[in-house]
Structures are given as C-alpha cells and as structure tokens.
Amino acid sequence: MTHFSKVALRVAQFLLGFISITIISLGNAMAQEFVVAPFNFNIQNGSYTPASTNAQALAATAQEIAPQTFMQKPDPNMSLLFPQPGGILLFKSKDLKDPLNVAGKLVAPSLAIVDTIFHNQVYNQKTAGTEKYSFDMCYSLRIDGKRYYTDFRPHTIDYRYPLVYHKQLFMVASQEMGYEMYADKGNPEHFRIAVFNMQDGGIQMHFTSEQLPFNYGLEFLDESDNVITSEYKAEDQSFRVEIKGLNETYKGVWDGKELKHLN
Template sequence: MTARILVILGMAASSLYGQNILRSPTYFEMVPGAYELQSTSPRFSTTAKIDAQLEIERIQGNTGYIVPPKNGVTLFKNSSPKSSIDVAGRLYSNSIIELFEIEYRTTYQNPDTTWKFSHEVWYKIFINGQVYFTDFRVHELEMARQLPKFSQDVALAFQDTGYDYFYDNGYPEHFHFLAFKKTAGGLVLEFDSQELDFKCDCEFWELDTDTYEWKILDNGSLFIKLDGYKDSFVGTWDGRSLTKE
C-alpha cells in the first residue's frame, strides 16, 4: 500500500505502516464527558461467536493482534453501530488481525476523573478474510525475528497506550511474546505468552535503541531483555516455552 493523502468525508487521511489513517478535523477539540467503548458495551451483547485467526501468510507492517477481555469484545459490521442489526459477533480469543484503517474521531475530557481523557477511535480490521469494525484498542506486532533452528518466526505484540490527550503516542504496555510455526502455507500461531510481567512506563521507549536486546544463542534459543523506566523483563525462548530469568 503506497503512501497517500486523501480527503474522505471531511477527514484527513494518509497511509502509515500499511493502513489508512483518518483523523477528524475536530479530533483535538475537547468534548466534555467520557467516551463509552461500544465493543465492550452490554447493550451490544450477542450469542454469535467469531473465530480467532491463528494463521497468516507472513508478518507485515499492518499485521496486528487483538486481546479481548474474558467476556469478549463485540465486532461490528460498520463503525457507527446503532442497534443489534449492526453487530457481526463477539470475539473471545486472542487473534491475529490485518489492520486496514484507523479512524480518530473525538477526544473527550472529564476533569472529574484521574485519567481525564478518553477517545473515540475506530479500527477497520480483517479476521479470517472478513471485515469487522471495533473501537477496542488493538496491539501492534513488532520485532519479528526468524529462528531457523525451530522453524519459527517470533514477535512482540503491545499497545501504545498514549498520554494526556494523545491516544496512542508512546507508552507501550501489555506486551505479549508470540511464536509462529512455519508451514508450507505460511505461519501458524502456536504460542502466546499472555501478558508479560513487565511494565514499561516509558514515553519514548523505542525498538531501535538499547531498551531491548534479542539475541540468538549458540543452541538456537532466543535471549530476550526488555528495559523499561524502572522495570525489566529477561527471559529465554527455547522453541517451546518462555522462561523468565
């Protein structure tokens, strides 16, 4: 997908890491109140279940991950749901996604809460070839590495949680370590560490600095070291399990 600048429905649009970015001209104009996530709202409950995607041809710039809470997230047929007719189903398991579009709509400010800002941001995603919409924050996939001895690709998934009125600028958190088995058809997710015992708490944590170390050892295992503001995670992946040191 090539970079481009568009105007769609009065919203500025561009392409970043393979997905379209739409931003309302009034996105940074603070609206009093707080935003309620539609994907976790009880008024959109449904018995229709959406199966997680566990296979992918290859990890690309727009490959993402979604980690629903225990009671799942509702995915929609469009990004302006009004009733049950707009509901596609509910996703209960962690899933690979293809992130096609991010739409930044509104920023809310509530001075009566500790975290004063909330945001209406919608994602257009593909799961198993089907298009869905959600306002539930998704994970990025970064640091993809090949482990030849184990015929695996591995990656980190995390959310950029942002700060103040910035929805997803900086402060990556909720890290998962993922391992994919190489097959004739591509990659199959075979391991998810679940959320690592690691709090980054760094606004400017960057993957291309000394804040992390990934090193393939002589036995083919992967040594992992992540450094946050005060916390750190050190572990070893042996092709089957991730051991914290």
C-alpha cells in the same frame, strides 16, 4: 553430504523462504493503513465508554467469530488482537452504538490487518486537579479477509526475530495507550509475546503469552533506543529477550515450546 552440510543447507533454505515471504508481502500488501482525522483537537469534557467491551452486549451475543491463526503472506499492517476474558465485540460497520451492527464476538487471540483508523472524538475528564483523556476511536480491520469494526485497541508488533533452528518467528507486541490528546501514539503497555511456526510459506500461530508481568512506563518505544534486546544460545537453542522500561525490566527465555519468565 556431511551432517554439517545438510544442516547448513536446511538453514539456507529456511532463510531464503523467510526473506522471500517478507519481500512478497511488502510488494503485494493487501491494504494501506489510513488514518481519518488523526488529531481531533475539539476536546470535549467527559469520558468515552468503549462499545466492544460492553458486558451486557457481550452476554447477549452468542455468535462467535473464528480467530485467524494462519497468514499466507505476512502483511506489513499485521496486528494482533488479544481479547479480554469473555471476548470483544466486532461490528459490521463503524456505528458501534447500534446493537444491530454486532457481527459477533472474538474470544481467542487473532491475527488482523488494520487498514483504517477513525479518530472520532477526544474526551478529557478533570478530577481533583488531574486530567484523564479517553478516545472515541474505531478500527477497520480484516480477519481472514472479512471486514469488521471495533474500538478495542489491537496490539502493534514492536519486535520480530526469526528462530532458524525452531523454524519459528518470535514477536513482541504492545498496545499504544496514547499520550495526552494523541489517541494511539505513545505509552506502549500490556506487552505480549507471540510465536509463529513458519509453515507452508506463511506463519501459523503456535503460542501467545498472557500479558507480561511488566510495566513499561516510558512514553515511546523506539528500536534505536535498544529497549528490546535478545540473545540466541546455540548450545541449548534457547532465545532470551529483555525489555527495559522506566523502572522495570522484563526478562524471559523461549526454548521453542515454552516461555519462562526470569524475573
């Protein structure tokens, strides 16, 4: 068998495995995402203070929750959690104000599966003629099969691209910051890049970026708008990605090991 034939065979085997993982995961999804009270128009004056980033509670919590870095069958509802410095609190129930419900803190990036979103209350604070909305929301999610609750917003995956040569899966993710009273719809920001190795029939976290030096500035991100474009260059096995925002454009290149910002 020629060298070219061997390479072609390995590529075909990899693609077949990747497609099989996708089909299996769609056919056997572990959970269906449900939304409880998606539009709570009983807006109250004031603002919501998140429980999962409470500095005093974080300092008093010694128990750390191990992040999930491998997923055997990528789930359609898969999200990513990128904790702030110092971590985020995860709770045993959706009563996030009870300190006895703290399960521990997550301090490293993790895969997670969101299956229920509780929209509890919308708040609106009016200051100097401007309105600022905040949201009492709770996410029910699973990390390595264990259920936790948090009001820290997961990153949703906006873009996926299989890098055949590197046997990796390249992802772009963002946080939906909400549009006026719509708590988790629109205004995607805080973009991150995550790269996973295709391993043992699943995906293993290989690299996660810091927040990209980029402000999106648009209300929505739709694949049909070609907001995220990419180019793979076979001559040096590099992968270039571009995200076009309202006033800024992010450009980066991934070589299989390192992400370089080009602007």
